[in-house]
Amino acid sequence: MKATAFAPGHISGFFEPVYHPEDISRSGSRGAGINILHGAFSEVNIESSNNQIFEIYINNKKATAPVTNLALKYLIGQKSLKLLVRTKLTLPAGQGFGMSAAGALSTTLAAAKILGLSNIDAIKASHFAEIKLNTGLGDVLASSFGGLEIRKTPGLPPWGLIEHIPFKSDIFLCVIGKKVDTQKILTDEKKMKNVIEYGRYCTKKILEKPSIENFFYLSQIFTNKTGFANKKIIDAINTANNFGKASMCMLGNSIFALGNTKNISKALSAFGRVLITSVDEDGARILTY
DSSP states (O other), rough: EEEEEEEEEEEEEEEEEEOOOOGGOOOOOEEEEEEEEEEEEEEEEEOOOSSOOEEEEEETOOOOOHHHHHHHHHTTOOOOOOEEEEEEEETTTTTSOOOHHHHHHHHHHHHHHHHHHHOOOOOOHHHHHHTTTSOOSSSSHHHHHHHHEEEEEEEEEETTEEOOOOOEEEEEEOOOOOOOOOOHHHHHHHHHHHHHHHHHHHHHHHHHOOOHHHHHHHHHHHHHHHHHOHHHHHHHHHHHHHTTEEEEEEEEEEEEEEEOOOHHHHHHHHEEEEEEEOOOOSSSSSEEE
């Protein structure tokens, strides 16, 4: 049997990691971000088998895909099934676009549909995988619901609560440098100290005044205070700010911006490859079954 699903990419403007070692369901992050129309499309075929076999292809290349692999293990347990997964990522991995989460989530949604499991089962499996592997802290939950979201409390429902800021616009993405090892950063206690402090501050402030203007303002504070941005990233943000608003994608050597289409595209093209996307308001979803 076959099904296809889509999960939007997710850009974090700021985040506060929250871990509950005894309960992954309550682990994740508080913060805010934007879900976008670029993301992951996954086609899943499931057949009966004498063994449990996962064959995963990403952009037509066979891949280990550790997050997707682990998410499928959480989803199907010990069942002897053969799963053939073909995922198309429309943005580069390791640049703060939530591609590993989107790939896993689109895959588990499609697999769950075939197996008669719920969307919550799929979301839970992918959330567990990204937390366990330290590849993300809130991308799966955000991608599930779409929009410009504030993650008020960490984890899965009923613990994890999301509030939305109504917003629909084109978003400019500019990839400026090499990909970032998210796992390495999320396990660095020294770096995480600043992230926790300023992530908590920014989340508090966005809840006091939930607007797109405040979201970009606080995202820039987080970027400056955490020290993740190199000079080229800062220069690109400052340049884009002349024509709109911009900040760094967490965690990647890339920025996101909105504003005057012609001017921002031209200004950012001096720093790297520019892509234009839009806000995805619907969240992860089944496309065909």
